[in-house]
Amino acid sequence: MADNTISEITLNNGVRIPQLGFGVFQIAPADTKAAVLGALEAGYRHIDTAQMYGNEREVGEAVRESGLDRSEIFVTSKLNNNAHDPAVAREATARSVDALGIGAMDLYLVHWPMPAVGDYTETWRAMEKLHAEGQARAIGVSNFQIGHLERLLAETDIVPAVNQIEVHPYLSQVELREFNRSKGIETEAWSPIAQGDVLGDPVLTAIAAETGRTVAQVVLRWHIQLGNIVFPKSTTPSRIVENRNIFDFELTADQVSRIDALDADRRRGPNPDEFNWIPE
Numbered sequence: 001m002a003d004n005t006i007s008e009i010t011l012n013n014g015v016r017i018p019q020l021g022f023g024v025f026q027i028a029p030a031d032t033k034a035a036v037l038g039a040l041e042a043g044y045r046h047i048d049t050a051q052m053y054g055n056e057r058e059v060g061e062a063v064r065e066s067g068l069d070r071s072e073i074f075v076t077s078k079l080n081n082n083a084h085d086p087a088v089a090r091e092a093t094a095r096s097v098d099a100l101g102i103g104a105m106d107l108y109l110v111h112w113p114m115p116a117v118g119d120y121t122e123t124w125r126a127m128e129k130l131h132a133e134g135q136a137r138a139i140g141v142s143n144f145q146i147g148h149l150e151r152l153l154a155e156t157d158i159v160p161a162v163n164q165i166e167v168h169p170y171l172s173q174v175e176l177r178e179f180n181r182s183k184g185i186e187t188e189a190w191s192p193i194a195q196g197d198v199l200g201d202p203v204l205t206a207i208a209a210e211t212g213r214t215v216a217q218v219v220l221r222w223h224i225q226l227g228n229i230v231f232p233k234s235t236t237p238s239r240i241v242e243n244r245n246i247f248d249f250e251l252t253a254d255q256v257s258r259i260d261a262l263d264a265d266r267r268r269g270p271n272p273d274e275f276n277w278i279p280e
């Protein structure tokens with residue numbers, strides 16, 4: 001407990017991923033390199049970006065300029081919603097790999113299933129080919145519901161390594177996380193502190209007082225003990241450090257249960273069954 005080392009999880013193809021990372025959604029390109037360098041300085045070794053975020057180039061610059069060996073940093077990106085077509089997916093992936101400029105991605109995800117727009121099984125077939133060609137060490141999905149996963153598992157070959165979904169104390173996603181687990185798919189939790197929405201909660205505030213930690217640390221620690229992979233976003237240097245320091249304490253089973261009980265099925269982001277937004 002006391003050494004505060006970030007734990008790792010072994011994905012279903014043997015690739016290892018740090019359980020804590022740093023998310024860069026809504027970090028402007030001009031601010032991204034400094035934020036990622038700050039996170040790497042604080043000890044993070046896992047960065048979560050996406051074509052949609054417009055900051056892959058700056059993430060890559062930070063990785064290259066960090067002084068760390070490329071193999072020490074785990075980088076995830078995501079296929080954008082306008083690329084649900086095998087040929088378009090191939091072009092989009094080439095642009096991502098070029099922008100990042102760090103060789104193969106460690107993990108590459110289909111960002112949203114986009115059920116009314118394209119056929120995500122065709123997109124996944126394209127991802128399988130890109131993986132076989134070495135563009136990414138592991139491939140996975142994001143925002144896939146149980147029905148989407150069942151179809152993928154029935155009609156394609158590679159079981160996604162992860163499913164990156166919205167999870168926080170107000171949306172604990174018990175059923176979907178259990179489904180992921182039963183299929184060997186790791187759950188990645190996006191908006192792990194609900195973009196700050198949970199931070200004033202009285203139950204969480206009480207547990208923070210009991211543990212001598214901040215509410216953000218308590219919530220991130222809850223994710224870690226559930227087995228979720230998390231990558232909180234912050235551009236505040238003190239919070240970047242605070243969020244990293246969650247491996248030197250443990251919540252009791254009772255504290256975990258009290259956080260579990262906060263589930264209210266309340267999303268901050270879109271419902272993946274209905275979200276079919278295509279960026280320009």
Ligand SMILES: NC(=O)C1=CN([C@@H]2O[C@H](COP(=O)(O)OP(=O)(O)OC[C@H]3O[C@@H](n4cnc5c(N)ncnc54)[C@H](OP(=O)(O)O)[C@@H]3O)[C@@H](O)[C@H]2O)C=CC1
Pocket residue numbers: 022023024025026048049111142143164165189190191192193194195196199216217231232233234235236239242243269
């Ligand atoms: N696959 C998908 O569809 C999605 C993926 N994601 C991924 O998940 C990552 C994290 O999710 P995100 O939506 O950014 O939300 P988070 O739950 O990580 O919350 C980020 C917000 O919380 C604030 N914050 C961070 N740490 C603290 C702290 N210790 N105390 C108080 N406030 C804090 C940040 O402010 P400040 O920066 O000012 O410090 C920011 O406003 C994204 O960056 C992205 O990588 C996110 C959404 C969708």
Ligand SMILES: O=C(O)C(=O)[C@@H](O)[C@H](O)C(=O)CO
Pocket residue numbers: 025050052111269270
């Ligand atoms: O951050 C992401 O990864 C997202 O997909 C979100 O931005 C999502 O598209 C959204 O919040 C739309 O309102």
